[in-house]
Amino acid sequence: MTVPLVVIGCGGHGREVLTIARDVNVNPAGPGWHLLGFxxxxxxxxxxxxxxxxxxxxLGGTDRxxxxxxxxxxxxxxxxxxxxxxxxxxxxxYGIPAASLVHPTATIGPATELGPGFVAFPGARVTTNVTIGRHVHLNQNSTVGHDSVLADFVSVNPLAAVSGDxxxxxGVLIGTTAAVLQGLRVGRDSTVGAGACVVRDIPEGAVVKGIPAR
Ligand SMILES: CC(C)(COP(=O)(O)OP(=O)(O)OC[C@H]1O[C@@H](n2cnc3c(N)ncnc32)[C@H](O)[C@@H]1OP(=O)(O)O)[C@@H](O)C(=O)NCCC(=O)NCCS
Incomplete structure (x- = not known):
């Protein structure tokens, strides 16, 4: 048995998400996905x-x-x-449920909560007691440490490291290869630039970059 799946977005990210669903289908833990289209x-x-x-x-626009x-x-x-x-x-x-996709090479530790629409790209790592909201995307080889909380719509880009707690x-975006040190807060809709190292709390709506991130 399979479950029909539609991917929203024909761009590069969307096409990568589709390939994750295909990889999940190679050896599905559940029923597997029937890929209807974009x-x-x-x-x-x-x-x-x-x-x-x-x-x-x-298939057409989102009204489909x-x-x-x-x-x-x-x-x-x-x-x-x-x-x-x-x-x-x-x-x-439209009341259509959101799928969660975890690539077979990603690892999700115990006592972790995953929201609907969560996508773990190849090689993403989540350790233990992590809480992940709706439509959170962990891109390739990113890591999330113990006891962290990622609210809805967070993106962690490739190779970025979110430390424990x-x-x-x-709406936070953590750029490619950036690091957030342990125990820190990043405020709503803030962006951490690629390669940055966050060493103190970041307020809402900020864009920070560099080492240390400012
Ligand atoms: C930090 C960031 C949000 C800034 O975006 P922006 O406001 O459009 O910035 P601009 O491109 O106009 O650059 C502004 C200045 O910041 C510098 N800059 C841009 N990104 C930087 C970064 N990550 N680290 C250090 N400096 C950076 C630019 O060189 C420029 O410097 P200048 O004023 O001396 O010329 C963005 O560059 C970034 O890093 N986003 C993350 C992207 C990412 O992860 N992509 C991967 C997708 S998978």
Whole structure:
């Protein structure tokens, strides 16, 4: 048995998310995914061609979710946390459940809570007693240490390290290869630049970069 799945977003992130679902299907822990295709309200011509190469159909705009077959799930394949939040607000009205995808090479430790729409990319690591909200994306080879809390729509980009006991508020983006040291807070909708090292709490709506991050 399989569960129908629609990926929202034809861009690079969305196509990577689709390949995660395919990899999950190789040896599914549950029923496996029947990949119906992509929806996207404004796909570029180039991305439509790239979707074609994956042999998965482009179904149309997000309003196609209105007449999706029963039991269809969705996953939002959009890397920017705040765009992902806006899209979630739009598609939530269709009442279609969000799928959680954990790549077979990712590891999720014990006593961890995962929200709907969670995506763990290849090599992502979550240790223990971590709480993860809705539509959180942990990109390739990123790590999240013990007892941390990642609120809804957080993105941790490739190779970034969130240490133990951190609190990342809703909509936070941690850039590629950045580090957040243990016990720190990052405020709502803040961005930590690629390669930064966060050594003190970051307020809401901030953009910080560098070592130490300012
Ligand atoms: C920090 C960041 C958010 C800044 O974005 P921005 O406000 O558009 O910044 P700009 O590109 O206009 O650059 C502004 C200045 O910051 C510098 N800068 C940009 N990103 C930087 C970074 N990560 N670390 C250090 N300096 C950085 C630029 O060189 C520029 O310096 P200048 O004013 O001396 O010329 C962004 O560059 C970033 O790192 N985002 C994370 C991206 C990421 O993880 N991508 C991977 C996707 S998988």
């Amino acid at each position: 929806v996207d309200d404004r796909p570029s011509e180039e991305n439509l061609k790239r979707v074609q190469r994956l042999d998965v159909p482009y 979710l209105r007449d999706a077959p029963p039991d269809t799930h969705h996953v939002i394949g959009i890397g920017d946390p705040r765009v992902r939040r806006a899209v979630a607000a739009r598609v939530d009205r 951190c609190r990342l508020a809703e």
